[in-house]
Amino acid sequence: DAGVTQSPTHLIKTRGQHVTLRCSPISGHKSVSWYQQVLGQGPQFIFQYYEKEERGRGNFPDRFSARQFPNYSSELNVNALLLGDSALYLCASSLAGTGYNEQFFGPGTRLTVL
Template sequence: DAGVTQSPTHLIKTRGQHVTLRCSPISGHKSVSWYQQVLGQGPQFIFQYYEKEERGRGNFPDRFSARQFPNYSSELNVNALLLGDSALYLCASSLGQTYNSPLHFGNGTRLTVT
C-alpha cells in the first residue's frame, strides 16, 4: 500500500508569493494533519482535519489555511510568504483519532522562501 504522499518535494518561492502544498493520505485514513518543521526544531502542529472538517489549528497566522477534499486528500495554502516560512512541511494521516491510530508521515515538502 502507498504511504502518505506529498507534492512537490521541493519548492522555492519569493517573499510575498503564495504556495499550495498537497497531501494524499494512506488509503482509508480519514484524518490529515499538517506540521511545520523549521531546521533544527521538532515539528509544530499547524492544522488537523478529520472527515473533511477542521478539528484544530495551531498557533499560526491567518496566512496559513488548509482544506480536506471528499477523497480525504488535503491542501495547505500559505499566502504572503515570509522568509520565516522556510521549513519542511510534513503531512501526516491516521485512521482515526485514537491512540491506536498513530500518525503516519509523508516525506515532506521543503519550502525555501528567498
C-alpha cells in the same frame, strides 16, 4: 501499499508569494494533519482535518489555511510568504482523528522562501 505522499518535494518561492502544498493520505485514512519543521527544531502542529472538517489548529497566523477534499486528500495554503516560512512541511494521516490512532508521516515538502 503506498504511504503518505506529498507534492511537490521541493519548492522555491519569493517573499509575498502564495504557495499550495498537497498531501494524499494512506488509503482508508480519514484524518490528515499538517506540521511545520524549521531547521534544527521539532515539527510544530499547524492543522488537523477529519472527515473534511477542521479538528484542530496550531498557533499559526491566518496566512496559513488548509482544506480536506472528499477523497481525504488535503491542501495547505500559505499566503504572503515570509522568509521565516522556509521549512519542511510534513503531512500525517491516520485512520480516525483521535490520539489512539497512529499517525503516519509523509516525506515532506521542503519550502524555501527567498
